Amino acid sequence: MGSFVKLRGLAAIGCALALAFGLAGVPAYAEDLKAEKARLDTAVKDAKAAVGQATEELADAQERVARAEQQVSKAQGELQTAQSEVAAAEAIGVLRAAELEQANFELEEALAKEAEGQAKVDAQKDAVALYARSIYQDSLPLISVATLINVHSTASLANRIQWTDTVLTTNQVNLDYLRVIQAELAAARELSEAAQQRADEAKKAADEQIAVTRAAQQAAQAALDAYQAAMDEQVAAKVAAEQALQNNKANLAALEKERDVVNAKIAEAARKAAEEAAKGSGSVSSAGLIWPVRGPITSSYGYRVHPISGLWLFHDGVDLGVSCGTPIKAIASGRVTDEYYSSGYGYRIFVDHGYVNGRHIVSSSNHMQGYAVKNGATVAQGQTIGYIGTTGYSTGCHIHFMLWVDGKLVNPVNYLP
Numbered sequence: 078m079g080s081f082v083k084l085r086g087l088a089a090i091g092c093a094l095a096l097a098f099g100l101a102g103v104p105a106y107a108e109d110l111k112a113e114k115a116r117l118d119t120a121v122k123d124a125k126a127a128v129g130q131a132t133e134e135l136a137d138a139q140e141r142v143a144r145a146e147q148q149v150s151k152a153q154g155e156l157q158t159a160q161s162e163v164a165a166a167e168a169i170g171v172l173r174a175a176e177l178e179q180a181n182f183e184l185e186e187a188l189a190k191e192a193e194g195q196a197k198v199d200a201q202k203d204a205v206a207l208y209a210r211s212i213y214q215d216s217l218p219l220i221s222v223a224t225l226i227n228v229h230s231t232a233s234l235a236n237r238i239q240w241t242d243t244v245l246t247t248n249q250v251n252l253d254y255l256r257v258i259q260a261e262l263a264a265a266r267e268l269s270e271a272a273q274q275r276a277d278e279a280k281k282a283a284d285e286q287i288a289v290t291r292a293a294q295q296a297a298q299a300a301l302d303a304y305q306a307a308m309d310e311q312v313a314a315k316v317a318a319e320q321a322l323q324n325n326k327a328n329l330a331a332l333e334k335e336r337d338v339v340n341a342k343i344a345e346a347a348r349k350a351a352e353e354a355a356k357g358s359g360s361v362s363s364a365g366l367i368w369p370v371r372g373p374i375t376s377s378y379g380y381r382v383h384p385i386s387g388l389w390l391f392h393d394g395v396d397l398g399v400s401c402g403t404p405i406k407a408i409a410s411g412r413v414t415d416e417y418y419s420s421g422y423g424y425r426i427f428v429d430h431g432y433v434n435g436r437h438i439v440s441s442s443n444h445m446q447g448y449a450v451k452n453g454a455t456v457a458q459g460q461t462i463g464y465i466g467t468t469g470y471s472t473g474c475h476i477h478f479m480l481w482v483d484g485k486l487v488n489p490v491n492y493l494p
Contacts, residue, residue: 115441119393122390126390146307151303152304159300180280187271191262191269194261366493367494368408368493369397374397375397376396377392377488378488400474401464403465407457407460411455412455413428425443439481441479442478446466450463
């Protein structure tokens with residue numbers, strides 16, 4: 078479809094250039110104005126087709142916009158979900174961080190108690206060891222009978238027995254305290270190990286929550302990117318379609334304005350011709366018209382599907398399928414008023430036949446291979462004026478024949494034998 082739009086654009090440009098060339102020096106005779114009108118009519122039709130195509134493209138763009146809006150809605154939902162997950166993850170992350178901080182604090186306390194207990198145990202062990210060495214050196218717990226016998230008095234014996242009992246009792250107390258603080262040390266170690274385990278678990282939970290938070294943030298960013306891409310596509314589609322439609326409408330309005338100018342000039346020329354005819358100054362031929370060539374009609378006058386663009390357009394003449402190089406005859410005597418090349422019609426020739434049977438006749442042969450007469454030449458009915466070709470927008474050798482009667486484009490078949 079895009080190639081058809083480009084083709085119509087080229088055709089419109091070609092018609093506009095031909096119009097500018099013709100209007101730069103408009104001849105005084107009405108035939109050239111009628112030719113300009115024909116060219117403008119074709120350009121206007123092509124411009125209208127372009128507007129229709131642009132309208133279709135705008136509708137297609139609106140459909141794409143609707144799809145983009147659905148994507149936007151989906152992206153918005155995903156973004157909201159992701160943002161909620163991020164908020165939840167951040168809240169849990171704060172909780173895990175607090176738990177980790179508390180666990181580390183408890184671990185520090187437990188380790189401090191364990192170190193304190195270890196110090197007490199070590200000190201007590203040192204005390205017991207020192208005491209043991211003293212006992213060993215003094216042989217205090219090994220009070221023999223000799224020791225008791227060698228006392229000098231009963232009082233001395235009583236003192237020795239009392240002293241020995243005190244030493245033994247003190248020794249037992251110290252051992253009991255050692256056992257107590259050793260038990261406290263074991264409990265402190267259990268607490269510190271439990272605190273360490275809680276700290277490790279809290280750190281693991283915090284790390285896992287951080288990973289969840291990051292994943293949620295990535296999902297939120299992806300949703301945001303998708304939303305932005307959909308919005309960009311929506312804006313670009315609207316701008317492009319609306320701009321294309323505006324451009325085609327502007328082109329159509331300009332062509333219609335130029336056509337109105339030419340139509341006014343044609344009406345004025347027809348009025349002057351009627352005045353001259355009323356005065357007897359116009360030439361009126363009594364001869365009829367003849368076919369420019371003999372051949373089958375391959376495309377009739379009126380609307381049809383264009384063979385190149387594939388669009389439903391108006392066909393402003395009749396096509397006769399004849400081999401290239403076949404001579405083209407003047408349908409009646411007259412004067413050649415214009416010869417030029419058009420991107421759409423190829424090589425063209427216009428002949429003003431004057432009045433035939435009381436009607437002003439102008440004919441045009443198009444897609445020619447070449448000319449047999451020069452611009453401004455007077456030709457007789459049946460004289461060769463050019464040769465069949467396939468120039469311009471053409472699908473094969475043929476003549477595109479056009480006829481104007483009293484300034485109006487008509488179906489040539491209705492006026493030829």
